[in-house]
Ligand SMILES: O=C(O)[C@H](O)[C@@H](O)[C@H](O)[C@H](O)COP(=O)(O)O
């Protein structure tokens with residue numbers, strides 16, 4: 242094992258010892274009560290089975306030696322990625338009956354499509370929706386009728402939210418069931434080019450819409466390597482998907498066979514199935530370290546610098562940005578998938594995908610192999626890929642070499658010796674940057690600040706021709722407590738145009754960017770946030786700011802005495818109303834700092850005794 246991987250793992254275990262022990266004790270207590278439906282009083286039990294369609298299912302549920310599997314589903318028609326889940330419950334129930342078990346939809350969770358809400362008021366509910374999904378997962382599983390659970394979720398906040406909720410029921414075996422990417426449309430680079438042309442007035446709205454509809458054209462996950470597809474890699478590398486199943490397209494025979502096998506496998510992991518493997522045994526410090534290695538090796542979404550600390554905490558594990566930075570420093574960049582390159586996740590999968598990446602990272606000692614997974618003990622299982630031998634689902638060793646070195650490489654020939662994410666520190670606070678998507682010549686920007694308090698103001702300034710210069714856009718009061726920490730991805734075309742025109746531009750914000758954001762250097766998630774009086778609240782137009790993605794520095798070059806004497810800007814008024822945002826005010830007030838996952842649950846989870 243690489244010494245740095247061991248060092249970070251050991252310090253993570255040491256830092257987490259108290260909260261991890263309490264968590265595991267809580268899970269052991271929950272497990273000791275057995276299949277809780279057996280302890281329900283008759284009325285409670287009768288209510289729990291009344292909805293069962295068949296007498297056989299009802300009878301099986303009365304028998305404690307058959308497993309009842311709770312299905313938590315994030316199906317809706319708003320996310321192309323989640324539309325395929327519409328028929329999953331029936332497919333799963335049928336597969337469970339084949340092995341003498343029962344499936345019940347325990348509950349649904351909401352799911353927001355960040356693509357629909359990008360740049361809209363709804364985006365200010367996006368991060369909060371992760372917490373709502375976690376609570377909705379708990380509501381579903383709180384019926385306590387289940388010996389295991391299957392979690393149906395793919396996109397941005399949905400997987401992290403499902404994880405947070407599921408981990409609070411970590412005494413149960415659980416499996417995540419992916420749906421797969423839509424077939425490739427027009428290249429993501431071409432989509433981005435048409436957007437920039439439209440922003441410059443060189444393309445019509447009809448041309449823009451035609452381009453977007455050719456990019457996002459059918460059910461399945463969008464094919465860029467954003468937060469949703471980063472979720473798939475993170476879940477598979479933590480052993481919560483079946484091996485090699487993340488990027489099999491929806492509505493295919495192989496996809497349906499994998500979904501049915503996931504149902505069979507989770508039954509095997511129950512006490513009744515004989516291979517009892519609860520979620521809390523799979524998600525430990527080694528699994529969390531493996532997830533951060535995979536995140537960095539693939540140039541994954543910056544959103545995971547929030548999500549992984551947040552769900553790790555739900556398992557009693559205290560992951561920090563410094564841990565993530567230290568792992569990134571020794572994790573080579575192995576993949577070039579948009580926005581880090583031209584390829585999409587279908588290409589990534591076709592040239593070897595996750596199985597190949599696991600193989601090369603294991604060979605380099607950069608992943609923990611001795612971990613529990615839903616497929617059994619040992620991560621080596623995840624170098625295998627599934628395929629159909631006639632009607633039979635089987636696994637075989639994945640490719641020993643990448644089938645396209647322009648997209649996916651082995652550790653010895655990596656695109657870069659270090660990962661795609663950087664933690665930035667300095668007198669403006671701590672932030673993160675996705676350097677893997679920024680060309681080397683753009684990774685260091687030192688220029689005067691131009692301060693904005695909404696992303697609309699920046700767009701207006703661009704359209705008024707005020708930004709044709711070198712500058713650092715400081716977009717503040719976008720943090721979790723201010724307005725829910727929205728993604729500011731709509732800024733990408735404007736800043737991209739200015740960069741293409743030869744100006745040195747960068748973004749500094751306490752808000753977020755999309756996992757699909759790239760090309761422009763951005764220091765995001767800056768903490769402490771301006772709403773809490775963080776340094777961004779002191780910045781004035783004209784201040785010289787240095788964003789250094791190479792050394793990891795984020796500095797305002799103002800005399801210390803003058804800087805410390807600065808008044809902090811007042812909080813914007815009249816925000817957080819409309820589009821339901823007023824319903825989330827209590828949650829915004831409870832959000833922890835970005836470095837702790839920007840979570841409403843941090844304080845409570847850390848205080849559990
Ligand atoms: O983090 C992410 O990956 C994004 O939130 C993504 O899910 C979002 O939908 C993007 O906005 C889509 O990209 P476009 O907005 O460029 O289509």
Ligand code: SF4
Pocket residue numbers: 319320321322323353354355356357396397462463467469
């Ligand atoms: S990847 Fe983003 S845009 Fe695509 S379906 Fe998921 S949330 Fe929506």
